[in-house]
Amino acid sequence: MSKVFLLGLTGSIGMGKSTTAEMFRDAEIAVWDADAAVHELYTTDTETIEKIHDIAPIAVTADGVDRQALSRCLQADKELFPKLETIVHEAIRTHRAAFIEACQTTGQKMAVLDIPLLFETGAQDWLDAVLVVSVDADVQKARVMERPGMTEDVFAMILSRQTPDGEKRARADYVIETHDLDGARASVQNVIESILKSKDGAQPDA
Numbered sequence: 001m002s003k004v005f006l007l008g009l010t011g012s013i014g015m016g017k018s019t020t021a022e023m024f025r026d027a028e029i030a031v032w033d034a035d036a037a038v039h040e041l042y043t044t045d046t047e048t049i050e051k052i053h054d055i056a057p058i059a060v061t062a063d064g065v066d067r068q069a070l071s072r073c074l075q076a077d078k079e080l081f082p083k084l085e086t087i088v089h090e091a092i093r094t095h096r097a098a099f100i101e102a103c104q105t106t107g108q109k110m111a112v113l114d115i116p117l118l119f120e121t122g123a124q125d126w127l128d129a130v131l132v133v134s135v136d137a138d139v140q141k142a143r144v145m146e147r148p149g150m151t152e153d154v155f156a157m158i159l160s161r162q163t164p165d166g167e168k169r170a171r172a173d174y175v176i177e178t179h180d181l182d183g184a185r186a187s188v189q190n191v192i193e194s195i196l197k198s199k200d201g202a203q204p205d206a
């Protein structure tokens with residue numbers, strides 16, 4: 001059985017990762033979502049919840065980790081971010097490995113891994129290619145500021161922990177502009193065709 005082709009999907013906050021990931025799902029490509037894995041661990045994984053309780057007690061309730069409360073803790077104490085990331089990144093590794101294993105055993109030709117901190121965590125080293133979604137900074141900001149509870153400070157805090165968009169684009173194998181849905185959907189289809197063609201022995205059309 002040939003190895004499943006692992007396509008990383010990333011982009012800065014609000015650039016359209018989840019929307020683009022959904023387009024891959026619509027095309028029947030298996031997708032793993034790092035944010036969703038984190039959210040799942042925050043409500044189900046007692047070990048992770050306990051570790052987060054150790055660094056941010058008020059962010060943990062009887063239902064697990066409260067992300068809004070955690071976000072406020074992160075805003076108040078910048079030192080918390082690296083500690084949280086160490087806990088979370090270790091915990092999601094097992095979740096991700098199970099997904100890749102399942103893709104392999106069910107004979108998938110390719111799979112998409114939606115990872116917000118792809119370059120920041122060095123994931124490009126084990127992925128077969130990286131797709132970056134991107135849009136102008138003003139459109140990005142307008143999208144993010146529409147979210148309930150979002151403030152300029154939180155947006156700035158998150159951006160400051162992410163590799164800049166220009167660097168992401170320069171390091172990508174594929175870039176998809178997310179100005180409109182139809183254009184992005186057509187680009188997703190082209191990326192799939194290029195990867196499947198390269199797996200069949202031809203060179204990819206970058």
Ligand SMILES: CC(C)(COP(=O)(O)OP(=O)(O)OC[C@H]1O[C@@H](n2cnc3c(N)ncnc32)[C@H](O)[C@@H]1O)[C@@H](O)C(=O)NCCC(=O)NCCS
Pocket residue numbers: 012013014034035038067068070071074081084085088115116117118158159161162
């Ligand atoms: C900061 C938290 C509490 C905000 O939760 P909330 O529900 O409001 O937002 P959500 O989880 O949907 O994240 C929104 C976006 O923020 C960005 N983001 C999330 N975590 C981080 C981080 N550690 N550094 C930079 N950007 C991040 C991403 O673009 C993400 O898609 C939450 O994202 C979190 O716990 N993050 C730490 C875990 C992590 O590192 N996640 C990234 C997995 S690769």
Ligand SMILES: Nc1ncnc2c1ncn2[C@@H]1O[C@H](COP(=O)(O)OP(=O)(O)OP(=O)(O)O)[C@@H](O)[C@H]1O
Pocket residue numbers: 011012013014015016017018019020035116143177178179180181182184
């Ligand atoms: N191709 C597109 N055309 C038009 N609007 C889009 C496109 N892709 C995404 N959007 C819009 O941009 C906003 C952010 O998209 P999305 O939630 O997919 O981004 P994200 O990168 O997953 O965000 P986050 O980093 O916060 O998880 C949404 O309102 C979505 O409808």
